[in-house]
Amino acid sequence: MLYGVERKEVCEVARVMFDRNLTNAAGGNISVRINVDHVLMTPTLMSQQKYCRIAPEEILVLDNEMNKIEGEGDITREANMHLGVLKELSLANAVIHAHPRDAMVFACLGLPIPLVCEAVEKLGEIIALPYAKACSVELAQTAVEYFKSRGAELEKHALVALLRRHGILVVDRSLKKAYDMLERVETNAYVNLQAKLFEAGRWALDLE
DSSP states (O other): OTTHHHHHHHHHHHHHHHHTTSSBTTBOEEEEEOSSSEEEEOBTTHHHHHTTOOOGGGSEEEETTSOEEEOSSOBOTTHHHHHHHHHHOTTOOEEEEEOOTTHHHHHHHTOOOOOOSGGGGGGOOOOEEOOOOTTOHHHHHHHHHHHHHTGGGGGTSOEEEEETTTEEEEEESSHHHHHHHHHHHHHHHHHHHHHHHHHHHHHHHHHO
């Protein structure tokens, strides 16, 4: 089996994402650049059918033209977005698309997530990209163009954007770094929402 160690790591990250509510049965996928010829990618329906409990042999090995070299699953319809980002950003080696519970509030409303936690300050901003239908060519193009415009920042930190009404995309130089930032962004989203509730409750008490 090609790239056994790397495929095992992708499986572990996928499982942890699901268990920690960083994605859900509606979807999510991971890609990792291995070298100039090959990319690892999670198969379609890994969340819906397997709750992200997948084996290394199910992780796909793709070439740059989206041909499957090895792997038991089928290619996700989000592959064009992943490969587009990896092709256009030379520093990018990992892409995570997910549906984190609290960040989804901002994604579905099309709102940027205010950076209130120190752990995400370096991102500069987390915006919601213009809406394009899930799995569409338009969504892939929108995401690729945005990340391409900020590609040089990968020297210092991850790149993150919300996909309007859909989820989140995190790009970084390694899978572990990308996962780390996904957790940080979700925590930041949670803190934002809890802060709003706290402020609303305090305002209501002040009225009494």
